[in-house]
Amino acid sequence: MSDTLLSRLADVVGDKNVLVEAGTMSGYLTEERGLYTGTALAIVRPASTEEVSRVVTICAQEKVPVVPQGGNTGLVGGGIPDATGRAVVISLTRMTAVREIDVDTGTMTVDAGVTLQDAQHHAAEHDRLFPLSLASEGSCTVGGNIATNAGGTAVVAYGNMRDLVLGLEVVLADGRVWNGLRKLKKDNTGYDLKQLFIGAEGTLGIVTGAVLKLVPANRSVETAFIGLSSPEKALALFRRARATAGSGLIACELMPRIGLDFVLAHGSGVRDPLGGPHPWYVLLELASPAEQSLRETMEGILEGAIEAEEVDDAVLSENLDQRGVFWKLRHLLSEVQKHEGGSIKHDVSVPIASMPAFVMEGIAVAESVVPDCRPVPFGHMGDGNIHFNISQPVGADKQAYLARWDEMNAAVHAVVARYGGSISAEHGIGRLKRDLLAQIKEPVEMDMMRRVKAALDPDGLFNPGVVV
Numbered sequence: 001m002s003d004t005l006l007s008r009l010a011d012v013v014g015d016k017n018v019l020v021e022a023g024t025m026s027g028y029l030t031e032e033r034g035l036y037t038g039t040a041l042a043i044v045r046p047a048s049t050e051e052v053s054r055v056v057t058i059c060a061q062e063k064v065p066v067v068p069q070g071g072n073t074g075l076v077g078g079g080i081p082d083a084t085g086r087a088v089v090i091s092l093t094r095m096t097a098v099r100e101i102d103v104d105t106g107t108m109t110v111d112a113g114v115t116l117q118d119a120q121h122h123a124a125e126h127d128r129l130f131p132l133s134l135a136s137e138g139s140c141t142v143g144g145n146i147a148t149n150a151g152g153t154a155v156v157a158y159g160n161m162r163d164l165v166l167g168l169e170v171v172l173a174d175g176r177v178w179n180g181l182r183k184l185k186k187d188n189t190g191y192d193l194k195q196l197f198i199g200a201e202g203t204l205g206i207v208t209g210a211v212l213k214l215v216p217a218n219r220s221v222e223t224a225f226i227g228l229s230s231p232e233k234a235l236a237l238f239r240r241a242r243a244t245a246g247s248g249l250i251a252c253e254l255m256p257r258i259g260l261d262f263v264l265a266h267g268s269g270v271r272d273p274l275g276g277p278h279p280w281y282v283l284l285e286l287a288s289p290a291e292q293s294l295r296e297t298m299e300g301i302l303e304g305a306i307e308a309e310e311v312d313d314a315v316l317s318e319n320l321d322q323r324g325v326f327w328k329l330r331h332l333l334s335e336v337q338k339h340e341g342g343s344i345k346h347d348v349s350v351p352i353a354s355m356p357a358f359v360m361e362g363i364a365v366a367e368s369v370v371p372d373c374r375p376v377p378f379g380h381m382g383d384g385n386i387h388f389n390i391s392q393p394v395g396a397d398k399q400a401y402l403a404r405w406d407e408m409n410a411a412v413h414a415v416v417a418r419y420g421g422s423i424s425a426e427h428g429i430g431r432l433k434r435d436l437l438a439q440i441k442e443p444v445e446m447d448m449m450r451r452v453k454a455a456l457d458p459d460g461l462f463n464p465g466v467v468v
């Protein structure tokens with residue numbers, strides 16, 4: 001069966017775009033952190049929506065599972081096939097056309113395989129901003145961003161990917177193409193079907209194209225790196241900045257000292273921007289499409305915060321290079337944890353007002369599960385989204401520490417639940433949290449999700465084992 005299948009797939013995409021050798025497939029079969037490695041019949045690389053549709057039709061006829069994949073930067077194993085070797089991975093990375101930029105309407109229509117960074121660059125060439133921003137933007141794709149409803153560092157001003165999508169083109173499980181590439185801000189014509197596919201992690205359809213919202217490009221930007229004593233003070237600063245700058249507040253990122261220590265120890269070309277150490281840091285950024293100086297606004301926020309004893313020290317970036325250095329400190333936070341041994345991770349959110357209490361309780365709970373563990377809670381404070389990562393105790397056995405993963409997750413997630421939070425703020429469910437999902441959702445919610453899945457993918461061939 002598989003020889004026939006492979007030759008039928010090769011008829012659609014060409015021999016060289018059906019990868020079957022272990023060496024050429026390996027990069028598609030393991031994810032960034034090495035937590036998931038799968039096997040597959042083949043990696044298929046279509047170049048157009050029509051090719052995706054024909055590939056899916058063949059797989060549906062042969063009852064072969066398909067796993068859509070973009071840049072393979074996902075962090076929950078959703079783009080990696082299981083170990084059965086039955087699936088075909090459909091990589092969208094050859095679909096890189098920018099189909100249209102409509103400056104008047106403020107939209108960009110792109111293929112799903114365009115990287116986020118390329119989408120940003122194309123928008124910038126037309127003096128527009130596509131505001132989604134992630135540390136993985138050089139590799140992740142628009143299709144992957146849609147499938148995971150990606151968040152990132154600018155959600156506080158512009159929203160998640162869901163808020164930035166106006167229309168979608170999707171290949172359904174039976175191979176039909178749904179052309180929903182509308183550019184309308186207002187369209188109340190029944191169910192908003194695109195929302196089903198946003199955040200569905202490839203379990204309901206394959207996104208092949210999208211209409212994205214553009215906003216005016218920012219002409220002025222002001223960035224500050226701020227030292228303070230607690231998450232409580234960080235929240236007070238956030239409130240102050242939001243009240244003063246309104247929608248001009250575009251990032252508010254929280255970092256603990258231990259995170260900065262890790263970056264300074266293991267990152268290259270970095271230094272502490274402040275004179276002495278502080279228990280916590282906030283990276284605060286204001287921006288505006290107007291040609292205006294935001295320096296006075298930022299200085300006003302910081303002066304008020306220093307007077308109210310919310311902030312202990314701060315430095316403003318003098319130029320774009322220095323801004324880049326501040327952001328580098330923030331972006332390196334995930335990566336450098338590798339050098340400190342095992343890290344047990346949580347991507348959680350709580351209502352913003354509960355963020356300080358959650359962080360302090362989370363730290364206490366983690367330390368009660370593994371004494372001397374090193375919590376490194378950081379992230380998108382302006383969205384209540386904390387990457388609650390916990391590094392192993394110094395000198396501990398990495399595998400023995402990681403064996404406590406589920407126990408630690410359960411303890412931290414119990415605190416999240418008490419604050420009415422979410423166990424997956426932006427990375428999704430994938431394979432990593434699939435079993436947890438059924439534990440935290442009400443039965444009625446799980447039932448609705450399963451019914452949607454059964455309606456759109458009756459044979460369960462799209463990304464089996466992911467989400468539901």
Ligand SMILES: Cc1cc2nc3c(=O)[nH]c(=O)nc-3n(C[C@H](O)[C@H](O)[C@H](O)COP(=O)(O)OP(=O)(O)OC[C@H]3O[C@@H](n4cnc5c(N)ncnc54)[C@H](O)[C@@H]3O)c2cc1C
Nearest residue numbers: 070071072073074078079141143144145147151152202207
């Ligand atoms: C260093 C780093 C920083 C990160 N920072 C953030 C962050 O700040 N915020 C955040 O939200 N995420 C972040 N991520 C996670 C990741 O980059 C995002 O989830 C991203 O949106 C995934 O895009 P991708 O193209 O790599 O998708 P993949 O990893 O290839 O796939 C992810 C999921 O989407 C599905 N999928 C992919 N393409 C399609 C498609 N065309 N149609 C249907 N389903 C599809 C896959 O099956 C899989 O379930 C980060 C990752 C790294 C490595």
